[in-house]
Amino acid sequence: MTRFTYPMLATAFGLLLWQFLVWVTNAPHFILPDPLRVATTAISSRALIAEHALVTATEVLLGLLIGSVLGAVTAIQLAAAPRLARLVLPLLVFTQAVPVFALAPILTLWFGYGMASKIVMAVLIIYFPVTASFYDGLTRVPPALLDLASTMGARKSQVMWRIKIPHALPALASGLKLAAVYAPIGAVIGEWVGASKGLGYLMLLANGRAKIDLMFASLIALALFTVVLHKSVSLLAAKLDGPR
């Protein structure tokens, strides 16, 4: 048994279930195409899918990078200034009550139909999980450790840099892993609302033309990209965790 055995078994099970549903419902292929038809379309349209996937991947990666940096910097600022945190944290929570989906039309209006509005969507959707998880880690350093640092005459900046941030890296890693899954959602929502490129756009286009097999192929490409991204971020996060 290798570490790939279970994921492959799960994939095979999923495909079988899909095929089974096609048989049982006897749905026409423009409603529910079978796996083989989708695979054939994916191969024949690979250049088209790759072209749009590249756009979405760029939006997601830039959004992930910008959102993570902004979130991490915010968390450090808030942890360094508890009064500011008391003021800002409730505001941050409040902003989470606004569904990002509802913001998409406004963002498209403000930032246009190009990549910018999708990157902003991805940034907005991951900013809070990254900030919240890293901030949690930064403020949960054992008090005794801070007492020790205080008796050593530590500088505040050094305590942040040498104790709080390393201590909070596993928490940041958790936030980044969540972000890797959320960022594609943000980008695709942005593409649905208004775009001329990207997997979200291609899915809408295929749907509108009753090319459901292409829509499924695009969807699977998006899912595969998200899985790879999540795995890559998890590997990076394992480095952040370090040998403890």
Added chain:
Amino acid sequence: MGHGVVRGVTRAPEITLTGSYGLETRPLFASTQMRLEAGQWTCLLGRSGVGKSTILRLILGLPTQGRFIGTVTADDGHPLDGRAGYMAQTDLLLPWLSVRDNVVLGARLRGERPDLDKAHAMIDRVGLGAYHDKKPAALSGGMRQRAALARTLMEDRPLVLLDEPFSALDAGTRADMQDLAAEVLRGKTVLLVTHDPAEACRLGHHIKLLSETGITSWAVPDAPPARDVDDPQTLQAQAALLAYLRGTS
């Protein structure tokens, strides 16, 4: 932080704490005076929650939950800032740093260049010569406390406050650590907060008992510390102290 002001003052000072302390809901200890003799070990015992660790925190200048009305002074008139070292019940080693980097943590936190040669010597002195580059996870509980002791020694403070640093160790390791600490902290003014009458009777030049009514002194055996674990007079003192603590708890 004012560390620069007193860096040159390295003689072990005599420390006097005078005052009373209370939480919002109740007083913890009444008006009292406790003296830590210069260059000697003072062991502080008392039942849980009576305020032993609070006294230690007051001397260290760390925040406490209640209100202290009084003073903590040194006989040389200098402030205590930067002259007190601290060792807690847990080793407080940073898991992502090697033993060496943990030992020089103080210098790094002050933004100073660490003296790695001195750190090397301190690590050797506590018997961890083969573990300079190891992470804390690779060490046993006793070895981790040795590393914490090396970190305390590296700070080279004339006053050292120990908050039950050996209580989580097994009996054999604890006795070894007591001997080591007594040896390497010789000449410093030491306050050891402990629950263990045996530890107090082995290590204390002075034993103080803290209760709600204040601080009382307990007679120590004649032999100088660290006293042998099988010294009859030490065992006798330990038994008498235990009986007293049981009677008052």
